[in-house]
Amino acid sequence: MEENVQLHQDDEISLIDLFAVLLHYKLMIIVITVLAMIFAVVFSIISIIMPAEESPLPNTFTPSAQMLIKENSSGGGGLSAALSSSGLGSLASLAGVSVGGGASNASLAVYLASSNALLDSVTDEFKLIEKYQIEEHVRANSRKILKKVLSASYDEETGIFKVSFTDINPEFAQAVVNYVVDWMSNKFDELGLDNNKIQKENLERNIQSSYNEILRIEKEVKKLGASVGYGSNAWDIPSITTGSARLQLELEAQKQVYTQLKTQYELLKVQMQSETPIFQILERPEIPDMKSGPSRGKLCIIIAFAAFFMSVFLAFALNAWKNIKNDPEAVKKLNLKKKS
Numbered sequence: 001m002e003e004n005v006q007l008h009q010d011d012e013i014s015l016i017d018l019f020a021v022l023l024h025y026k027l028m029i030i031v032i033t034v035l036a037m038i039f040a041v042v043f044s045i046i047s048i049i050m051p052a053e054e055s056p057l058p059n060t061f062t063p064s065a066q067m068l069i070k071e072n073s074s075g076g077g078g079l080s081a082a083l084s085s086s087g088l089g090s091l092a093s094l095a096g097v098s099v100g101g102g103a104s105n106a107s108l109a110v111y112l113a114s115s116n117a118l119l120d121s122v123t124d125e126f127k128l129i130e131k132y133q134i135e136e137h138v139r140a141n142s143r144k145i146l147k148k149v150l151s152a153s154y155d156e157e158t159g160i161f162k163v164s165f166t167d168i169n170p171e172f173a174q175a176v177v178n179y180v181v182d183w184m185s186n187k188f189d190e191l192g193l194d195n196n197k198i199q200k201e202n203l204e205r206n207i208q209s210s211y212n213e214i215l216r217i218e219k220e221v222k223k224l225g226a227s228v229g230y231g232s233n234a235w236d237i238p239s240i241t242t243g244s245a246r247l248q249l250e251l252e253a254q255k256q257v258y259t260q261l262k263t264q265y266e267l268l269k270v271q272m273q274s275e276t277p278i279f280q281i282l283e284r285p286e287i288p289d290m291k292s293g294p295s296r297g298k299l300c301i302i303i304a305f306a307a308f309f310m311s312v313f314l315a316f317a318l319n320a321w322k323n324i325k326n327d328p329e330a331v332k333k334l335n336l337k338k339k340s
Contacts, residue, residue: 025315029308036307037300044296052168057299062292063174063285064164065181069106069154070278105188105278106154109161112184113152119143122150125179126172150180160282170287177285188279203265210258217251 022029047057112118123129123142134141149166163180167173224244 021315021319022312025311025318029311029315032311032314033304033308037304040300040303044300047296057294057296058168059291060166060168060293061170061173061288061290062164062166063170063177063288064162065177065281065285066283067109067161067163067181067184068280068282069109069159069161070280071105071159106156106159106161108191109184109188109279110152110154112187113150113163113180114147116143118180118183119146119150121183122146122176122179126176150176164285166292170289174285174287181281181284185279185281200265200268203261203268207258207261207265210254210261214251214254214258217247217254221247221251 044057047055048059050056050058052058119142120139123139123146128134128142128146129138132142132145134145150163151165152161152163154161163177163184165173165176165180167176221244224247
């Protein structure tokens with residue numbers, strides 16, 4: 001019982017000692033905290049007044065674009081084949097994208113957004129090596145810088161894929177996001193993941209080819225008719241008639257092919273309008289009129305709290321040093337250590 005009372009008394013005395021130390025150095029604690037707050041406020045004001053290129057803490061802007069990523073009903077078989085045929089299979093595996101049955105268009109989009117191919121393309125397009133003044137290991141360092149300011153995320157619930165870029169220049173940031181969106185859209189087309197798009201492009205080529213063939217045959221028919229009109233030998237009339245009949249048959253056949261292709265094309269357009277493409281751009285980036293960072297108010301609060309705790313620590317350190325100097329035994333031990 002007596003031991004417990006003694007412990008409580010020791011605890012109470014230690015707490016009183018702590019408060020006594022804080023009260024003794026209260027002026028130092030207040031001054032350091034207030035000076036830190038003033039410094040933080042002045043620093044924030046100066047960072048706002050200075051030009052963005054010279055400011056130590058400039059405003060940053062983060063425009064973003066949103067895309068809808070649709071998964072194949074086949075469960076990713078087309079994606080696996082496309083990745084393997086394009087040579088991206090091994091690279092995607094290193095990035096955590098499976099090229100087996102579990103591969104998805106969303107995982108491909110996330111991978112492409114951080115791929116070296118995209119990062120290098122953005123660097124070359126916007127001359128980021130000169131912009132960021134990179135002098136050593138230009139490719140590696142430019143990729144590191146881009147990965148810090150270029151971000152991509154995918155929401156599994158909504159299927160929305162988001163790309164954003166942060167920079168002190170809002171117009172420049174918007175241009176980068178637009179470029180990334182177009183690059184990814186073209187890459188999806190190159191990989192051949194959207195069968196409707198591929199079929200549409202093939203039909204367009206075949207329709208144009210069939211139309212050109214019709215024009216060629218009609219030109220030959222006119223030329224053959226003109227030769228008859230100018231007067232040909234009687235011996236040539238049978239061959240001209242046969243050639244004309246053959247051209248007419250070819251012309252009719254080409255017209256039927258053209259009609260069928262055109263019908264398929266129009267039906268496909270109707271089908272595509274009713275279906276969602278694999279990579280659909282929902283929202284292009286806008287020039288942001290509100291900064292995304294930094295939070296100067298939060299910075300001031302953090303600096304003030306950090307200064308307060310540092311001043312409290314300094315107060316205890318000074319008090320401990322003072323106690324050591326007033327303790328003959330402690331001084332004697334320190335002197336002995338210095339001599340040894």
